[in-house]
Amino acid sequence: xxxxxxxxxxGYLGIAQxxxxxxxxxxxxxxxxxxxxxxxxxxxxDAAAQVKAELTELAGDQLPVLYWPDKVELxxxxxxxxxxxxxxxxxxxARAIKRVLVEESEPSA
Numbered sequence: 001x002x003x004x005x006x007x008x009x010x011g012y013l014g015i016a017q018x019x020x021x022x023x024x025x026x027x028x029x030x031x032x033x034x035x036x037x038x039x040x041x042x043x044x045x046d047a048a049a050q051v052k053a054e055l056t057e058l059a060g061d062q063l064p065v066l067y068w069p070d071k072v073e074l075x076x077x078x079x080x081x082x083x084x085x086x087x088x089x090x091x092x093x094a095r096a097i098k099r100v101l102v103e104e105s106e107p108s109a
């Protein structure tokens with residue numbers, strides 16, 4: 001993922017945090033997934049394998065999962081200590097983040 005794309009996604013995650021539309025941390029993200037409140041799951045690549053397996057299983061095939069390079073940066077983005085997972089609880093924010101990813105994957109003209 002390019003730095004520019006990561007910055008845009010980080011911006012959306014930060015705004016979503018300020019709007020109260022994320023569940024930050026493994027347990028909070030798992031709870032949001034179980035309650036079917038999440039629209040997007042962001043997992044740190046350096047999160048524990050068991051945590052990643054549990055959360056991706058809860059997300060199933062229907063919920064998009066985005067991998068972030070590390071827990072420290074993921075926590076910093078939302079103004080917290082390191083976080084292994086973040087669930088985005090707002091469809092609009094999730095859609096905006098997915099749009100950034102689609103734009104990145106489109107070939108440049």
